[in-house]
Amino acid sequence: MQLNLEIRGTGFPILCLHGHPGSSRTLSVFTDRLSQNYQTLAPDLRGYGKSPTRKEFEMQDHLNDLEELLDRHQVKKCILLGWSLGGILALELALRSPQRFTRLILVASAARPRSNHPPVTWQDLAYTAISGVINGCKPGWQWNIDTFGKRSLFRYLLCQHTPLAYQYLAAEGAIAYLQTCKTAERALQRALSAGYNRLKELEQISPPCLVLAGESDRHITAASSQETAGHLQHCQWYCYANTAHLFPWEIPQQVLNDIEDWLQEG
Incomplete structure (x- = not known):
């Protein structure tokens, strides 16, 4: 599937992947600033935003879509940034094509995601x-x-x-939220129901990694993000106090400063 894509800026590319529900627009908190020094590519994943579909699909199809997107735009190497579900897809891409990705940024995400969200009334x-x-x-x-x-x-x-x-x-x-298709919801639920866990495979990821978490995240707990960071070879882990799953919208300046400082270190 050819995904809707927003490209901004020039320079070394960063592929930015949104969460569920989400779209390329929800990544503006990152792309507004990072596009000043990099080229940011923010697609609407299959079933999200302006990439709608009524056809049932599996999570693996996201990876095929994203690899095709990078090939189509002749991106041979890039940085990966993923928020929530986007972070899980970033991990999968890094495992699938390790030579293609130079750095990995995981935001409110984990290789074995766990939630402590209470029942909804x-x-x-x-x-x-x-x-x-x-x-x-x-x-x-x-x-x-x-x-x-x-x-x-x-x-x-x-x-x-x-x-x-x-x-x-x-x-x-x-x-x-309104643009997220039911097919995307079902694909995600099927993957989670299968018990997603890629911790053992993380040792295969050699590029430097940055893992960011919100201390009070109920959707993907900070503990599960820290667990992921502990299984990555070259990783920095930051946990922000008094924040939750949408912490990039709570403390955007601090998050962007930390990301830019980490990128400049390399």
């Missing part, structure tokens, strides 16, 4: 719907954040309920 869904609608009309409104946002499912995605984080939710998160 009807009140959670109600507050999420209300806060989401209001936030779409008036992004980052503090009254909405305090009244509904902090009671909604957003409380498991964010620790710092800042106007900036809610502006990202309104501008990028909500649209990405």
Whole structure:
């Protein structure tokens, strides 16, 4: 499948992979800045964003799509950056074609992802719907954040309920959620139900790696990210206090500073 792709900047390429639900737009927190010194390639994965499909597929198809994309754009070597599901796909690409990728950045991701998300109640869904609608009309409104946002499912995605984080939710998160196909949801659920675990294979990855985690991440725990970092040969691991799964939207400047400093080290 030929994926919708956003290319920005010039220089050494960075392939940026979004999570679930997500799209290339949700990666603007990275591409806005990294494209000033690199060429960023941010595709909409199969079943997401502007790459919709009603045809059932498996997670392996994402890898085929991404390799075809790199071949089509004649990208022989690049850096990989993946957020959540995107990080898992980045690991799979690095295992599949190790000679092609020079560095690996995993954001809120793990080779054996574990969650400690509590059960979802009807009140959670109600507050999420209300806060989401209001936030779409008036992004980052503090009254909405305090009244509904902090009671909604957003409380498991964010620790710092800042106007900036809610502006990202309104501008990028909500649209990405609505554009995610059911086929993509089913493909992910099938993979997770099979018990995804690639820890033993991580020793095959030799390029330098950076693993970033939110201390209070309920979707992919910081402990599972740290476990992944411990199995990688050349890895730096950062865990940000008072943040959750969407920590790049909570503390974007700190995250981007750490990524750029790490890239410049090499």
